[in-house]
Amino acid sequence: REQIAPFDVEFASADIDLDFTHMRDHMSRILTGQTSLFSMSSSNAVVRMLGAGGPRVLHYKVDSKKDLEKQLKAVCEAIIMALTKAAVE
Numbered sequence: 001r002e003q004i005a006p007f008d009v010e011f012a013s014a015d016i017d018l019d020f021t022h023m024r025d026h027m028s029r030i031l032t033g034q035t036s037l038f039s040m041s042s043s044n045a046v047v048r049m050l051g052a053g054g055p056r057v058l059h060y061k062v063d064s065k066k067d068l069e070k071q072l073k074a075v076c077e078a079i080i081m082a083l084t085k086a087a088v089e
Contacts, residue, residue, distance in 0.1 A: 011065035019056040 029035045 011068070012061060012063045015060040015062055017058045017060065019058050022056065 026035075
């Protein structure tokens, strides 16, 4: 921790993803023939898919400093356990 503290670096980053998973059901109905692309009613597959909305935008905030500290802590604990086992044996 002390080694990375002097650096004034932004370890957090924003990540944006598009989620199309909710549109999977509509596509499977189209491909299996359960709904028609060419019907002129509210059961039209394209109308239903557009009505469900487009892809969802997912925002993630990733903090690399926290991830680095978790890994550092795990390695330190593993070293302490290994040295303790060696001392006991």
